[in-house]
Amino acid sequence: MAIGLGSIAVILLLRRLVPAVPGALVAVVLGSLLVALADVDVDVVGAFPTGLPTVGLPEVTWGDVGGLVGPAFAIALLVYPDSVLTGQSLATAGRYRLSANREFFGIGAANVGSGVLGGFAVNGSQSRSFVLRDAGARTQVANLVAAVLVVLTLLLLAPAFDYLPTAVLAGIVIVAGLGLLAVDEFRALWRYRRVEFWLGITTAVAVLVLGMLVGILVAVGLSLLQVVLRAASPHDAILGRLPGTDTYRDTVDHPDAQTTPGLLVYRFDASLFFANAAQLRDTILATIDAAEPPIARVLLDCELIYDIDSTGAQTLTELLDTLDQRGVELTLARVRTEIRDELDTAGITARLAPPGIHLEVDDGVREYEGHTNNT
Numbered sequence: 001m002a003i004g005l006g007s008i009a010v011i012l013l014l015r016r017l018v019p020a021v022p023g024a025l026v027a028v029v030l031g032s033l034l035v036a037l038a039d040v041d042v043d044v045v046g047a048f049p050t051g052l053p054t055v056g057l058p059e060v061t062w063g064d065v066g067g068l069v070g071p072a073f074a075i076a077l078l079v080y081p082d083s084v085l086t087g088q089s090l091a092t093a094g095r096y097r098l099s100a101n102r103e104f105f106g107i108g109a110a111n112v113g114s115g116v117l118g119g120f121a122v123n124g125s126q127s128r129s130f131v132l133r134d135a136g137a138r139t140q141v142a143n144l145v146a147a148v149l150v151v152l153t154l155l156l157l158a159p160a161f162d163y164l165p166t167a168v169l170a171g172i173v174i175v176a177g178l179g180l181l182a183v184d185e186f187r188a189l190w191r192y193r194r195v196e197f198w199l200g201i202t203t204a205v206a207v208l209v210l211g212m213l214v215g216i217l218v219a220v221g222l223s224l225l226q227v228v229l230r231a232a233s234p235h236d237a238i239l240g241r242l243p244g245t246d247t248y249r250d251t252v253d254h255p256d257a258q259t260t261p262g263l264l265v266y267r268f269d270a271s272l273f274f275a276n277a278a279q280l281r282d283t284i285l286a287t288i289d290a291a292e293p294p295i296a297r298v299l300l301d302c303e304l305i306y307d308i309d310s311t312g313a314q315t316l317t318e319l320l321d322t323l324d325q326r327g328v329e330l331t332l333a334r335v336r337t338e339i340r341d342e343l344d345t346a347g348i349t350a351r352l353a354p355p356g357i358h359l360e361v362d363d364g365v366r367e368y369e370g371h372t373n374n375t
Contacts (some may be wrong), residue, residue: 007171031168045161053117078213083124130176234270246362267301272312299364303334313346329353333364
């Protein structure tokens with residue numbers, strides 16, 4: 001405990017008082033000298049096999065491959081996000097851009113190299129990355145230097161590790177880990193969106209309690225659930241024209257927006273799929289039921305509808321059936337080309353009130369006003 005806390009104190013003090021001095025290296029030297037000279041009885045790194053590794057393919061038979069696929073996938077699932085998130089954290093602090101594809105390729109190449117050298121799976125370690133950052137590393141030259149030192153250690157310096165306390169290494173990792181706890185980021189999440197704040201807290205707890213791999217799976221699962229829940233209850237709006245313009249906005253946010261008697265202009269801000277299609281139908285019908293004067297036509301703004309699944313198309317068909325029974329017409333505006341093709345295939349376009357689809361919302365409103373005046 002004393003050696004570990006002492007190492008932490010040395011690193012933090014040197015970082016504050018003499019930033020140019022590598023505090024981690026000083027802690028390693030002092031801890032090793034303490035064990036060597038004072039014969040302190042503590043756990044040490046100890047001896048390990050020396051010499052350069054032999055290059056060659058692992059001794060794995062085809063019969064072993066099936067049993068290795070599952071663990072290999074689990075390791076990959078753990079290694080990649082851990083590496084990329086660490087790299088992203090460093091990139092944000094260093095104000096440079098990170099290429100996730102290059103990270104993916106680099107990690108794969110490193111693991112191929114480790115495999116032919118008889119090593120274990122490698123990744124962009126959080127602790128080692130932040131130790132390097134704290135030591136002043138800025139480029140990949142630091143890794144080249146580390147590789148040279150590893151070779152020298154295997155050939156010449158291995159005896160020195162007989163005296164290196166593991167508590168010193170633990171202290172170094174703890175100091176590096178402090179850099180991972182970005183309290184300001186959690187504060188920003190709390191201010192921006194509480195759901196994402198609690199998602200971050202839950203992920204952190206899951207990693208600490210259940211382990212890194214399970215924690216990542218929990219985070220992925222919760223993130224996907226959040227996406228589905230948000231998509232299932234998207235924002236929608238009844239639109240009105242801003243005075244003196246041809247711009248249409250949400251009447252709740254803009255009370256001065258003017259609506260057209262007998263026309264419901266409705267915007268749905270998400271793809272239309274099985275989880276939210278009923279919201280579009282129910283909201284339109286409920287608005288028609290409560291409208292005064294009665295609604296004669298619905299103009300659906302489709303600008304943000306970039307996909308419609310089979311359930312969404314079926315719901316639009318059911319909506320058309322209900323509107324026909326009530327004598328209410330349906331037209332669309334700002335429809336994407338791919339969505340128009342899907343509507344044509346589903347037979348929905350042919351059932352719309354002429355001209356069916358308008359380029360802009362304002363075009364649909366003017367066409368309705370002209371139609372009403374003519375009749």
